[in-house]
Amino acid sequence: MSLPERLFQLQQHGSNVRTELLAGLTTFLTMSYIVFVNPEILGTTGMDPGAVFVATCLAAAIGTTVMALAANFPVGMAPGMGLNAFFAFTVVGASGLPWQQALAAVFISGLVFLALSLVGARAWLVAGIPASLRAAIVAGIGLFLAIIALQKSGVIIANPDTLVTLGALNTPPPLLALGGFLLIAVLEARKVRGAILIGILAVTAAGWLIGDVKYQGLVSLPPSLAPTFLQLDLPGLLHHDGGAPVAVLLQVVLVFVLVEVFDATGTLYGVAGRAGLLKLPGAGRRFGRALLADSSAIIAGSLLGTSSTTAFAESASGVQAGGRTGLTALVVAALFLAALLFSPLAAMVPGYATAPALLFVAGLMLRELVDVVWDDLTEAVPAALCALAMPFTYSIANGLAFGFIAYAALKLGTGRWREAHPAVWLVAGLFVLRFAVE
Incomplete structure (x- = not known):
């Protein structure tokens, strides 16, 4: 029996080495844009x-390897979209925490996430949050990514009267960003593998042709990891006077955990179900290992110097x-390690080249709105408030807070409080506490 067969039971799963190699390459091409965007x-x-x-590539490689060997799932992992935006623009930008303390918050959320997975509370929490x-x-995070993408590319700009307005579309950044977005959409519609990656590289090449991007080479030894490795400042985060206020710490960790729980668990269920893995013998045990691998990857990523690592849809x-x-x-993990050699290319990519990727992913996330129960106001109103508050307050945390508090209040006000799972009351209460001590 070959080593791949012993490790991964290929015959039992109706697969072979060639198919798995091709599948790994396909997955990598569709998610490799993160090494440029993150x-x-x-x-x-x-x-x-x-x-x-370097941290992005290593976190992705480590997390995906653990997923491969511990759970035997065909799932790639990397720092998640939405979570990186929350880290940068809300935790550091709006809340004012140094990035070292933000990394410490990711570390704490990883420990909480791991504990929830070990005691089974993760499944209880996911099952308790209403589908709407x-x-x-998910849709709100998509809108949040969209407004970031439109800002980064100059498609929208600040306006003292209307807050935002249309930017100068006759300048290269917004033109190239919108062109890149359309290119990605066309390629995806034509089922071209790696469409997002192609879009990023095409816009970067266009920027180079017009003299806006300086060529720095394609391949070199990886940059030093020292500036971010083990730089998380846990004492600073936990120290009340010199670190984060209680309200900020509560909000940051709570939001990281909630988004990690929903995003990763939903992705794992979806991908494993699509592959028919949930029907095989020992599926429950393997899924539990996948949850632990996911949780461990968050902790590893925070130590390396990146935002939360999660399973990629x-x-x-x-x-x-x-x-x-x-x-x-395992193929995906190996390709992420190989990507370490392309740091000069990553350094060349301008913000308006990654904006199309953000905007396209945002559009895909909006599809989730079809699952909102629009005929029931006690479901629809909190859902709409949650999704709209994220971009308009520039905070995933505020959107979550408004959504959960409104859901609990409407169920209580209409006498339907029994319909709200205890998890809803718990999360809503924590957000109320956050506002109360702020």
């Missing part, structure tokens, strides 16, 4: 982009290509 986003906090690039609110959270592309085992994930 350093650009986290770089706005003052973090060294080169170090973040879960859909609104793009893994479904590899499943569509036939991936059924952890060998698919």
Whole structure:
């Protein structure tokens, strides 16, 4: 029996080495855009982009390897979209925490996430949150990413009278960003693998052709990880006077945990179900290992110097290509390690080249709104408030707070309080406490 067969039970899953290799390549191409987007986003906090690039690749490789060997799932992992934006623009930008303390908050959320997974509370929490609110959270994060993308590209700009207005579309950044967005959409519609990556590289190349991007080479040894490695400031975060106020710490950790729980758990269920893995013998045990791998990856990422690592929904592309085992994930991990050599290319990518990727992912996330129960106002109103508050208050945390508090209040006010799961009352109460002690 070959080593791949012993490790991944390929025959039992109806797969073979060639199929798994192709599936791994497919998954990597669809999620590799994160190695360009994540350093650009986290770089706005003052973090060294080169170090973040290395941390992103290593966190993705470590998390995906653990997923492959521990759970035997064809799921790729990397720092998540939405979570990196919350880290950069809300935790560091709006709340004012140094990025070192923000990394400490990610570390704490990883420990909480791990504890929830070990005691089974993670499944209780996911099952307790109403479908309408879960859909609104995903859609709201999408809207948050959209406004960031439109700002970064100059498509929208500040206006003293209307807050925002249309930017100068006759200048290169917004033109190239919108062109890149349309290119990605066309390629995705034509089922081209790696459409988002192609879009980023095409806009970067266009920027180079017009002299807006300086060529720095394609391949070199990876930058130093030292500027972010083990730089999390846990004492500073926990110290009441010199660190984060209680309200800020509560909000940050709570939001990280909630988004991690919904995003990662939903992705794992979706990808594993699509691959038919939930029907196999021992599926429950393997899924539990996948949850632990997911939780551990968050902790590892915070130590390396990046925002929360999570399971990527793009893994479904590899499943569509036939991936059924952890060998698919192992290929993804190996390719993320190989990506370490392309740091000069990552350093060349301008903000308006990553904006199309953000905007396209945002559009995909809005599809979740179809799962809101629009015929029931006690479901629809909190969901709408949750989704709208995220971009308009520039905070995922505020959107979550408004959504959960409104849901609890409407169920209570209409005499239907028994319909609200205890998890809803718990989360709503924590957000009320956050506002009360702020």
